[in-house]
Amino acid sequence: MTVQRADARRNHALILAVAEKEVAAHGANASLEQIARTAGVGSATVRRHFPSRRALLSAVFGKRIDDLRARAVDLAEADDPRAALLDWLSALTAYATSARGMADALLQDGGDDADHADACSLRLGGAVDPLLRRAVRAGAVAPEVTTADLITLVTGLALATEHHPNPAAEANRLLTLTVRGISPQS
Incomplete structure (x- = not known):
């Protein structure tokens, strides 16, 4: 060391x-x-x-990522796997919209440094995977949904609402709409 x-x-x-x-x-x-x-x-x-912008962003958002990881671990054994996953997604949405640049840090595009490209997303993934697997087993989430899909979805919502007068409220509204779906069930 x-x-x-x-x-x-x-x-x-x-x-x-x-x-x-x-x-x-x-x-x-x-x-x-x-x-x-x-x-x-x-x-x-x-x-x-x-060594790179991505490494700096990863460090800047490290505490927030650690908090989200801890939240996922706390929710992993909740009675209702669907509610637990949605609670975590709401927390991720709140974090991503409250901290300018966090959505960019969560992007999984390879970025400017392959060693640090997905650092934030990778750190989240390990903690969220058990939450997602439980929701899939409970039939609350389609089996093809991945943690990367969920992070990408929230990242997109945060980026799309960044200049809205109330980004957190708008991103949360869109997340709720996404979870419900855009067409009524028959």
Whole structure:
């Protein structure tokens, strides 16, 4: 295990704190150069700590991802697998719409760095898979639905509603509509 020097640990924490503010203000495309300037370090220092934009976003959203993982674990043994999965999807929707850039961090498009491309989604997947499998076994979700499908769905909703006056409410409304379906059951 490599031990980081105290100044390197301070720089890492400072860069991360500045990045959180910049991403909150400007979304996932926040300027790495501006982050470096505000943190009082060079861009090479930012790159040393976070080799890609995706790695930086993964770190910025790490706490939120950990909270979502914990929520999935808490819900994994709930009495109603459908309600548990929908509760988790609502929590993901709330997180994705409340943090500018989080939806971009959840994108599974390969991005700018294959090692970090799906870091947020992969971290969520392991915790959500048991929740989804229980809902599938209960007949509450179609068997072909994957965790990646659900994350992609919520990501799309968050991106589509990002500029709405109330993104969280609109994304949640669309999630409810999606779960219900667009045509009445016969």
